[in-house]
Amino acid sequence: MAAASGWIGSALEYYDFFIYATAASLVFPQMFFPSTNPTVAIVASLATYGVGYIARPIGAFVLGHLGDTHGRKNVLLICLVLMGLSTMAVGLLPTYSQVGVWAPILLVVLRLIQGFAVAGEISGASSMILEHSPFGRRGYFASFTLQGVQAGQILAAAVFLPLSYGLSNEAFVAWGWRVPFLLSVVVLIAGYIIRREVDETPAFTEERGQGDVPKAPVIDALTNHWPDMLRVVCRALMNVIPVVATIFGAAYAVQPAYGVGMDKTIYLWIPVIGNIVAIIVIPFVGNLSDRIGRRTPIIVGSLVAGLLTFAYLYAISVKNVPLAFIISILMWGVVYQGYNAVFPSFYPELFPTRARVSGMAIAQNVGTMLTALLPALFASVAPPGSANVPLTVGALAFGVTIIASIAAWSARETYRIHLKDLGEPGAPSVDKIEYDRLRQQSIASPA
Numbered sequence: 001m002a003a004a005s006g007w008i009g010s011a012l013e014y015y016d017f018f019i020y021a022t023a024a025s026l027v028f029p030q031m032f033f034p035s036t037n038p039t040v041a042i043v044a045s046l047a048t049y050g051v052g053y054i055a056r057p058i059g060a061f062v063l064g065h066l067g068d069t070h071g072r073k074n075v076l077l078i079c080l081v082l083m084g085l086s087t088m089a090v091g092l093l094p095t096y097s098q099v100g101v102w103a104p105i106l107l108v109v110l111r112l113i114q115g116f117a118v119a120g121e122i123s124g125a126s127s128m129i130l131e132h133s134p135f136g137r138r139g140y141f142a143s144f145t146l147q148g149v150q151a152g153q154i155l156a157a158a159v160f161l162p163l164s165y166g167l168s169n170e171a172f173v174a175w176g177w178r179v180p181f182l183l184s185v186v187v188l189i190a191g192y193i194i195r196r197e198v199d200e201t202p203a204f205t206e207e208r209g210q211g212d213v214p215k216a217p218v219i220d221a222l223t224n225h226w227p228d229m230l231r232v233v234c235r236a237l238m239n240v241i242p243v244v245a246t247i248f249g250a251a252y253a254v255q256p257a258y259g260v261g262m263d264k265t266i267y268l269w270i271p272v273i274g275n276i277v278a279i280i281v282i283p284f285v286g287n288l289s290d291r292i293g294r295r296t297p298i299i300v301g302s303l304v305a306g307l308l309t310f311a312y313l314y315a316i317s318v319k320n321v322p323l324a325f326i327i328s329i330l331m332w333g334v335v336y337q338g339y340n341a342v343f344p345s346f347y348p349e350l351f352p353t354r355a356r357v358s359g360m361a362i363a364q365n366v367g368t369m370l371t372a373l374l375p376a377l378f379a380s381v382a383p384p385g386s387a388n389v390p391l392t393v394g395a396l397a398f399g400v401t402i403i404a405s406i407a408a409w410s411a412r413e414t415y416r417i418h419l420k421d422l423g424e425p426g427a428p429s430v431d432k433i434e435y436d437r438l439r440q441q442s443i444a445s446p447a
Contacts, residue, residue: 003132003141005198006125007148012191013080013121014152015159016087017052017114019180021247022156024048026254026264027177031095032104044104051108053372055115056365060358061218063120067357068217071200071208072128075120075357080195082117084188086110091181122149123361126344131201131353131419136290136439139415142345143286147279150340153246154275159183161272164264203353203419214354221351221359225423228350229363234407235298235347236367238339240374240400241305245312245332246271247375248393253316253324257384260316270328277333278340285341290439293415294346298408301338305331306401310394317390339404349414352423359423371400 028048029041067075090110096103125145133141163176207213214220221229249270253262289297308331315323351359378396382389414422416435421427430438 003129003144005194006129007144007151009076009080009191009195010121010125010145010148011151011155012187013083013118014149015155015187016083016152016184017118018153018156018246019087019159020052020090020111020114022160022250023177023180024247026160026250027173028107029255030173031177032107033096047376048104048108048111052111052115052118053365053369055112056119056369057362059116059119060123060361060365062116064123064221064358064361065216065218067120067124067127067361068355069213069215071204072124072131072357073195073198073200076124076128077192077195079117079120079124080191081188083114083121084184084191086113086117087181087184088188091178091184119365120357120361122146122344123348123357123364126360127348127356128198128201130345130348130356131203134442135418136435136442138349138419139289139294139342139345140283140287142348143282143289143341145344146340147282150275150278150282153242154272154279156180157246157269157272157275161269207353212354217355217358218362221355221362225351225355225359228411228423229359231407231411232347232350232360232363233367233370235339235343235404236364237371237400238302238305238336238343238404239368239371240397241309241332241336241339243371243374244309244378244393244397245274245328248378249312249316251375251379252313252389255384258389259384260319262316262319262321270324271332273325274328274332277329278337281334281337282341285337286345289342289345290415293413294342294349295408295411295413297338297342298346299338299405301335301340301342302401302405302408305336305339306398308335309397310390313390313394346411346414349417349422350411353419356423 024045028045032048033041033044063075063079066078087110090107093106093110094103122145125148126142129142129145130138159180160177163172163179167176204213252258253260254264285297285301308327312324312327312331315327347360347364348356374396378393381396382392386392413429416429416432417427418430429435
């Protein structure tokens with residue numbers, strides 16, 4: 001039940017978050033940031049995407065505290081309601097031509113609320129599933145959190161497809177883009193009903209029953225677990241891969257100023273197909289991390305995905321749609337999942353129950369905040385008219401994946417440590433033979 005709730009809740013909440021990303025690439029430059037200089041409009045629009053990530057560390061401090069003091073379930077409900085209402089409001093905003101500068105100002109405010117709300121989602125859902133999972137299967141079940149996130153991205157891209165097919169470009173720009181945002185009311189109601197039914201985790205319930213709920217989990221995390229928080233910050237920089245694939249890649253492919261001229265309808269299918277493959281791959285990689293550990297899949301997936309960014313951007317630059325599809329599937333749908341499927345178990349396993357949501361939420365959101373500034377940076381260092389966009393952006397992306405891989409290599413393995421010992425200095429690992437026996441026992445008698 002916890003895994004299903006985490007999957008569905010993450011899918012619904014990230015649908016809200018990513019429809020903004022799609023619109024920021026396809027229509028916001030024209031609707032909210034009109035300019036005689038197309039580069040300025042593109043950079044400004046992509047910067048509002050990054051603004052949502054700037055709010056995430058603030059949300060992480062607040063929501064992480066609530067998750068560790070009032071429970072994982074309660075914080076996940078708060079995240080969902082805030083996200084649903086702010087996303088729906090974007091669909092009701094007036095444009096620049098109607099209210100002038102107030103249009104981008106209101107857009108930024110709502111994006112800040114979105115960023116605040118989503119800050120507690122993955123850390124809360126991952127902790128919820130991890131603490132419900134049987135020993136030896138935490139990687140498999142926790143991966144459902146990110147499988148839900150990928151499903152949300154599919155919904156975010158797919159909801160634009162019938163609008164793109166069925167409406168003229170004028171109608172799509174005038175009002176069609178608003179429909180996905182207004183549909184968030186359905187997302188909000190469905191998600192709230194589902195999340196309300198899930199039970200609080202046994203680990204938090206036991207902690208609360210013993211009167212051990214911390215008063216200041218954020219201070220505990222920052223004081224006692226800062227080395228692992230720093231590692232998570234660096235590993236979270238792997239968000240550069242979806243940034244290249246869906247945000248900068250979309251602008252590079254469809255914005256007229258870049259001159260590539262891919263049809264937006266065709267390009268919208270690329271993240272859809274890549275994410276469909278990811279949904280299939282994720283549980284297999286999560287299960288693999290329960291067998292061989294967390295670090296190896298993360299390091300291999302990070303470095304190879306970084307290398308593939310060169311080829312992906314090159315395929316777009318030469319307008320080779322089949323090649324872009326193939327490389328997107330390899331980079332994002334398959335290889336990147338070595339990281340993506342494993343971090344929902346690896347991150348929370350670095351912290352004890354009392355500071356788990358806070359430690360993961362703060363560190364992860366600081367890292368993703370930094371990568372969210374990359375779309376505007378990419379558009380600035382490789383602006384329209386540049387002859388070396390794939391090389392420039394690809395080199396930056398690969399450099400980031402190297403940093404993330406070094407951070408993963410420096411961390412301790414956690415997959416054979418019991419839940420009650422996680423995050424504690426010198427926590428013992430279960431002998432591999434005994435671990436394999438317990439894992440097979442868990443598989444034979446699933447929780």
